Amino acid sequence: MITALELGLIYAVVALGIYVTFRILNFPDLTVDGSFTTGAATAAIMIVNDIHPVLATAAAFLVGTVAGLITGLLHTKGNINGLLAGILTMIGLYSINLRIMGGANVPLLGQDTIITSLRSFAGVGWTSVLVLAAAVLILKLIMDWFLHTDTGLALQATGDNEQMIRSFAVSTDRMKIMGLMLANGLVGMAGAIVAQHQGFADIGMGIGLILVGLASVIVGQAIFGSRLVIQATLAVVLGAVVYRLAIQFALNAGLNPNDMKLMSALLVIAALLLPQWKGFSKLVRRRRGKSALVSATEATLTSEAAQDTAAKAGRSA
Secondary structure, three states, X not given: OHHHHHHHHHHHHHHHHHHHHHHHOOOOOOOHHHHXXXXXXXXXXXXXXXXOHHHHHHHHHHHHHHHHXXXXXXXXXXXXXXXXXXXXXXHHHHHHHHHHHOOOEEEOOOOOOHHHHHHHHHOOOHHHHHXXXXXXXXXXXXXXXXXXXXXXXXXXXXXXXXXXXXXXXXXXXXXXXXXXXXXXXXXXXXXXXXXHHHXXXXXXXXXXXXXXXXHHHHHHHHHHOOOOHHHHHHHHHHHHHHHHHHHHHHHHOXXXXXXXXXXXXXXXXXXXXXXXXXXXXXXXXXXXXXXXXXXXXXXXXXXXXXXXXXXXXXXXX
């Protein structure tokens, strides 16, 4: 349970990055499958070479922003479809990641990392979970603040209505590039922390990450709502924790680990269908309420008509 909560909080950083591209920019960015591994590889190789883990994690954020920059330039300046631009960057990053690591795997056993420092400070238990939760909460508050600045509002407007925000002399290309850089920077940083948590960086650790991030975003917003930015970012963080706990419960129940991707896909499908079911149930209740109102009105009119008829008959008699 403790490990699941820790991983859920770490992957919440990934979910915040994917929230920026998929929800705010409305951009289908698949770069994250590559930038996650790039951040992990960068941090791992730097830690192995005796560079402080905090600096290594910061470097992972920077290389993630570079990956987002490449995707943004391909899309905005190269006029390449956004989905294809992300796929091209992701494929290119596979070879780059192998170059960075010098192989398919970099072990971190015996190395000082952020997680080992956390363990020495808080141990393995609820204290470590609370420390991670506080760190993620601070990151969430920074995101909330940024999204309420002029630049953040322009970023949101770019995803909502490009033509409208262009009329205010805002460069939507620059906003897209900035959003992609921010999102992939967060994903790269999360990759670095995950590598330090599991004790190694691997070339395949980012495969299917987009599904994990989408599941966190969609499940969180389906359960906790997303009317306001503050509420939406909190829902994304909680969604990542709920998703990781659901995976842990499934494994504890005896589900084959090979079926995890299928379970993730089914979870996303259920989360996508849930709002439609809620809307349908509201519509049914609304129609039932209208029918009951009409029936009551008709009954009232019928009763009043009967009383008028009885009164007229009495006067005639």
